[in-house]
Amino acid sequence: MSDDRSSQLIILFFAFVVLLNYPVLQIFDRKELWFGIPALYFYFFFIWLTLIVVVGLVVRKKRKS
Amino acid sequence: MALSLVIGFSLAYITLLFLIAWWVDKRAEQGVSVVNNPYIYALSLAVYCTAWTFFGSVGRATTGGLSFLGVYLGPTLLAPLWYMLLRKMILISKHQRITSIADFISARYGKSTLLGVLVTLIAVLGIVPYISIQLKAVTFGINTLTHFGGGPVAAPASILLDAGFWVTVAMAIFTVIFGTRKLDPNERHEGLVAAVAFESIIKLVTFTAVGLFVTFGIYNGFGDIFTQATYRPDTAKMLTFESSGVTSFSWNVLMMLSLFAIILLPRQFHISVVENTSPRHIPKAMWVFPLYLLLINIFVLPIALAGKMMFDSGIHPDTYVLSLPLAKGAAWLALAAFIGGFSAATSMVVVEATALSIMFSNHIVVPLLIKTRSIGGNDLVNGAARLLDIRRISILLMLILAYWYQKSVGNTYDLVSVGLISFTAAAQLAPAVIGGLYWKRATHQGAVSGLVVGFLIWAFCLPLPSMAQAGIISNTFVTEGLFGIAFLKPYALFGMTGLDPITHAAFWSLFLNTWAYAIISVNTQPSMLSLTQADLFVNIHKYISGQEYDILKREAKIGDLKAVLNRFLGESRSLSLFNEYQQANGFLPDNQKIAQAELISFVETNLAGAIGAASARLVIDSVAKEEQITLDEVMRILEQTREAVQHSRIMETKNEELKVLTLQLTRANEQLKQLDRLKADFITTVTHELRTPVTSIKALSRIILDDYERLDDERRTAYLQIIVNESDRISRLINQVLDIEKLRSAEQLHSVDTVDLREIMLSTVAGMQQLFAERNVTCSLPHSGDAFLVKGDRDKLIQVMVNLLSNALKFCDPVSGNIKIELHIKGHFVLLRVQDNGKGIPMHARDMIFEQFTQLHSHEQGKPQGTGLGLFITKKIVEQHGGTIRVESEPGEGATFEVKLPLFEQ
Amino acid sequence: MQISDSASKILVVDDEPNIVIALEYLLQREGYEVHKAYTGQEALDRLETITPDVVVLDVMMPGMDGFEVARRIRQMPALECTKIIFLTAKGTQRDKESGYASGAEYYMIKPFENEVFVSTVNEIMAYG
Known part of the structure; x- marks a missing residue:
């Protein structure tokens, strides 16, 4: 059970390493406003929030079981 | 404001x-x-x-x-x-x-x-x-x-x-x-x-x-x-x-x-x-x-x-x-x-x-x-x-x-630029810490080398140039390179340009730091203490659940230990620690007594909290004598720890093995029971097979004895002939049972002659002519007049022929039976094929029929035919002659037995 | 030895020809009309045309075994009065029980004494 969560978290780590680095960032590095917010700025905070939520869900599962 | x-x-x-x-x-x-x-x-x-x-x-x-x-x-x-x-x-x-x-x-x-x-x-x-x-x-x-x-x-x-x-x-x-x-x-x-x-x-x-x-x-x-x-x-x-x-x-x-x-x-x-x-x-x-x-x-x-x-x-x-x-x-x-x-x-x-x-x-x-x-x-x-x-x-x-x-x-500089200089310095600790947590082989020398290399490059590439630009030290090494060597410019080390100072310094310092750490670690031997600590760091989980592993045999007076603790933690704190220890271990430390290794560790650990592990070690060393401990001993103790962890794993494996073994035993037992049944069946069959000819012999000989005068010559001769044949049948059966034992004990042939299979076939068919006639079975023979020579035991080869023919005879179509015998030469082998036109052999039985005691027990086949030994003996004899035997059969189309023996070539 | 129309009929069923030869001689000597069959199926076929007083049955035969033949005979109304004698090498108590269960009146074990066999058949013929 604990090993499962460790694996999930390691996978998360690598997934977000990719999402928060080049070349993925290249896609969002554009002179545009999305919902009135610069595209890259918007992207960073979106991914950031996603990571927080996903990590929160993964570690929360533990307490139930 | x-x-x-x-x-x-x-x-x-x-x-x-x-x-x-x-x-x-x-x-x-x-x-x-x-x-x-x-x-x-x-x-x-x-x-x-x-x-x-x-x-x-x-x-x-x-x-x-x-x-x-x-x-x-x-x-x-x-x-x-x-x-x-x-x-x-x-x-x-x-x-x-x-x-x-x-x-x-x-x-x-x-x-x-x-x-x-x-x-x-x-x-x-x-x-x-x-x-x-x-x-x-x-x-x-x-x-x-x-x-x-x-x-x-x-x-x-x-x-x-x-x-x-x-x-x-x-x-x-x-x-x-x-x-x-x-x-x-x-x-x-x-x-x-x-x-x-x-x-x-x-x-x-x-x-x-x-x-x-x-x-x-x-x-x-x-x-x-x-x-x-x-x-x-x-x-x-x-x-x-x-x-x-x-x-x-x-x-x-x-x-x-x-x-x-x-x-x-x-x-x-x-x-x-x-x-x-x-x-x-x-x-x-x-x-x-x-x-x-x-x-x-x-x-x-x-x-x-x-x-x-x-x-x-x-x-x-x-x-x-x-x-x-x-x-x-x-x-x-x-x-x-x-x-x-x-x-x-x-x-x-x-x-x-x-x-x-x-x-x-x-x-x-x-x-x-x-x-x-x-x-x-x-x-x-x-x-x-x-x-x-x-x-x-x-x-x-x-x-x-x-x-x-x-x-x-x-x-x-602005705030962040200065802050990042510190970040780069802190990052120099990464190889030693992360390697230390997961790489047991990392050594003290490796860590020192990595840190020194990383720190020197960091100092050279970041704080020193910034001090030079602030005018504290000479600026020439920044513009000209160290000692005037262009390759040693702090912002373009080894000629690497185009990076900002932080990225540049971080790259070189961390790269060479990690490299030095790894290379030196691989090429040096860890000390004994380093080895035990490495094991503890990398495998901390096995230590926290279990007992402490104090492998160092040390001796110190309890009074000295108390004094040391007093000195660094103060009188009251040290007293309460000793009371705590006493309560947990239940004995009163006498100042003149020699302390247990356990107590020394306890003091050292608590001291480490106040002055750090290395200092605590030095302090304890000043009051404790340490016995020399051999590397073998360290390895043994580490091995024991590892064993304890592995033990449970091994037990699991053993348990699995035990299950498998039990299964195998059950199977072997089943096989033995099966064999037992086969033997019982065999005995029943042999008994029946013996009783049948005995019945004929007894009944007919009684008839001849009682009615000798009333019987005409022809009948009397016929009955006597039957008695002789049935007696032969009994002898044959007895011989077969004995043959099995012989086959088991002697795998080699005793007498080897050059034998003509065709001649053997003809004489066997002739000898069984009466049986064919009684069963209304026709026999078609090969037309070729050539000899088919093989090396072997003539009597045994006759037995093969007899067995195959009687087998074919038994399974032939009961109304219009026909047996076809063929002899061929194929490459360096003689092929003998005996084909009947009976019901054939079901697929599942084909592999079994050459086994001992195996008889066909299907509803259609009804009573087991024969002793269950004929084909087994046949196969053994063929194998003794370096040959093989196999059967082809289509249900309803009869069966063909093919014996393949090495051809004797002059 | 005369074989008249009124002579009692006996069907001998055995896959061993030599045993059939011996039984045929013994029964003919007593004046019975002997019919022969070498398999269970052949026996049943013969019973379509003749109605013997006694059937002498072997048990272990190729194809249908003797117990099955006996059961089928017991289902044939025409053969209500026909008596069945098992003559077999299978001599265990269990075999005997299955023999009687399948509808036979007598169970004899091979090898047999000629006199005993003959007198048994004669008794059946005389007293039913």
């Missing part, structure tokens, strides 16, 4: 912090841990957000665009791994009473004094720039509040008139009061942690307040501020990486540096590991802390853009957080923001300086004093008090160093 107002507010705020800390410490003494809470733990981790974050990020955004986020995304990225990494570090540190990052590295590589010194030096020298920017930020803040709109601040005429000096003094006093109030064996400061957590709330609230004021007060929300920013080239270029000059590599390096910083900076290690109350807080901190980072960063870009758009170059971007409210007349908000920034700076300085002072006293001063016998002999003054004094002095020294750095170098 009046200076007295600013100072008054700051002092009031500091007093509030003291009250919080005092109350929490008091509760702790009463046994209630206020900070034992995952949210307080997560908030205290936010000591990561310093004046750099509060003031510097905004300044950074005006030049480097969104790159300021890397410093927060790095730690966020690492958060998922805290579950493994941070937990492991905490478990090790609790187990070993580790009190600093220097202690951690020193302990890992055999409680090395050298490594303790080295890491402490790197940490102190590396972090000085970082502390300096906190002093600078607070000074900046005071100047901004008191002189806003009044033009540039004139250089102070004397040091006593310099705000920065008084800020430094104030910070030193706070730190001494917060961090060195008492000597705790575990270096736990609950009051400090509570104050830091409280300050984190203040930081977030005040910064957010300024952000809201700017975004919604000065502008009409995010959309408005960003849209306006796109109209101006200087603000528009802050919105993408490309236009603000952030390259992919510099981004990667920034993320990596900050990812390491969150665990390796001395204050982060102190808060996240040493001050941690329970590893159970980690899961919650894993998402609360990144959330804090996210929240405190939301308004950085809007504030930076607003400042850029509203102010000329006269106002430094690092002060925008204060300048914007002041410019709009919100003086109280500016004051609140200053308190926020002040919180950020004080929390950083207090925790950092405390952590560094622990390292400094435990790894540099105490070993030195022990070596020179200033403390450690029998004529000691109170060591505990002295230890605290050493720490207080080291705090003061560090802050003075930071003040000097800020005055001479720091003013040339």
Whole structure:
């Protein structure tokens, strides 16, 4: 059970390493406003929030079981 | 704004912090841990957000665009791994009473004094720039509040008139009061942690307040501020990486540096590991802390853009957080923001300086004093008090160093540039720490080499050139290269140009550091102590659940141990520790007795909490004799530990094996039962087969005896012939049973002649002619007149022929039976084929029919035909002759037996 | 030895020709009309046309075994009065029980005494 969560978290780590680095960032590095917010700025905070939520869900599962 | 107002507010705020800390410490003494809470733990981790974050990020955004986020995304990225990494570090540190990052590295590589010194030096020298920017930020803040709109601040005429000096003094006093109030064996400061957590709330609230004021007060929300920013080239270029000059590599390096910083900076290690109350807080901190980072960063870009758009170059971007409210007349908000920034700076300085002072006293001063016998002999003054004094002095020294750095170098650079120099220094510890946690083979020499190489390159590429540019040392090595060698320019080492100084220095220092660490580790042998520590660090889980493994056989007088503990922890603390030990182990230590290894370890561990593992080891060594322990012994003990862990695994495997074995036994038993049944069946069959001819013989011979006269000659002869035939049948059966035994014992042929299979076939068919006639079976023979010569035992080959023919005869079509015999030569073999036209052999039975006792028992076949031995014997004989036998059959189409024997060629 | 129409009929069923030869001689000597069959199926076929007073049955035969033949005979209304004698090498108590269960009146084990066999048949013929 604990090993499962460790694996999930390691996978998360690598997934977000990719999402928060080049070349993925290249896609969002554009002179545009999305919902009135610069595209890259918007992207960073979106991914950031996603990571927080996903990590929160993964570690929360533990307490139930 | 009046200076007295600013100072008054700051002092009031500091007093509030003291009250919080005092109350929490008091509760702790009463046994209630206020900070034992995952949210307080997560908030205290936010000591990561310093004046750099509060003031510097905004300044950074005006030049480097969104790159300021890397410093927060790095730690966020690492958060998922805290579950493994941070937990492991905490478990090790609790187990070993580790009190600093220097202690951690020193302990890992055999409680090395050298490594303790080295890491402490790197940490102190590396972090000085970082502390300096906190002093600078607070000074900046005071100047901004008191002189806003009044033009540039004139250089102070004397040091006593310099705000920065008084800020430094104030910070030193706070730190001494917060961090060195008492000597705790575990270096736990609950009051400090509570104050830091409280300050984190203040930081977030005040910064957010300024952000809201700017975004919604000065502008009409995010959309408005960003849209306006796109109209101006200087603000528009802050919105993408490309236009603000952030390259992919510099981004990667920034993320990596900050990812390491969150665990390796001395204050982060102190808060996240040493001050941690329970590893159970980690899961919650894993998402609360990144959330804090996210929240405190939301308004950085809007504030930076607003400042850029509203102010000329006269106002430094690092002060925008204060300048914007002041410019709009919100003086109280500016004051609140200053308190926020002040919180950020004080929390950083207090925790950092405390952590560094622990390292400094435990790894540099105490070993030195022990070596020179200033403390450690029998004529000691109170060591505990002295230890605290050493720490207080080291705090003061560090802050003075930071003040000097800020005055001479720091003013040339913005906050974040200076801060990143410290990040790069902290990252030098990464190979030794991470390798130490997961790579057992890493050696003391490897760690030393990596750290020295990394530190030298860092010093050469970052602080030295910055000091040169500040005019403290000669500038020629920057422009010409060291010793005039162009390859040794600090900003273009080995000819690598085109990178900014931080990225450049981080690349070379970390690359060569890691390389040296790995190469030297592989090529050196770890010491015995290093080996045991390596095992403990890498496999901490097996130690915390089980018993302590004290493999060092040491002896010391209990009285000496008591004296040592008194010296460093004070009389009362040491007494209570001995009482604790006595209660747990149930004996009264007599001062003249020799202590158990267990007690020595207990004393050492508790001492390590106060003065670090390496120093504790030196102290204990001064009173304890250590028996030489052989490498073999170490290996054996380590092996035992490993065995214990593996034991359960082995048991599981064994259990599996046992199950398999049971299954095999059950199967073997089934086979035996099957064999038993077969034997019983065999006996029944043999009995029946014997009774049948005996019945004929008995009945007919009785008839001849009783009715001799009445029988005509013809009948009498026929009956007598039957009696002879049936007697032969009995002999045959008996011989077959005996043959089996013979076949078993003799695998070799006894007599070997050249035999003609055709001749054997003809004579056998002739001999069985009567049987064929009785059964109404026709027999078709091959037409060829050639001889088919094989080497073998003539009698046995006849037996093969007889068996095959009688078998064919038995299974022939009962009405119009036909047996076809063929002889061929194929290559170097003679093929004998005997084909019947019976019902054929079912597929499932084809493999079995050559086995002993096997008979066809299907409903259609009814009674078993024969003894079940004929084909078995046939096969054995054929194999003895180096041949093979097989059967082909289609149900309903009859069966063909094919015997293949080696051809005899002259 | 005269074989008249009124002579009692006996069907001998055995896959061993030599045993059939011996039984045929013994029964003919007593004046019975002997019919022969070498398998169970052949026996049943013969019983379509003749109604013997006694059937002498072997048990272990290729195809249908003697027990089955006996059961089928017992289902044929025309053969209600026909008596069945098992003459077999299978001599266990269980075999005997299955023999009687399948509807036979007598169970004799091979090898047999000629006199005993003959007198048994004669008794059956005389007293039913």
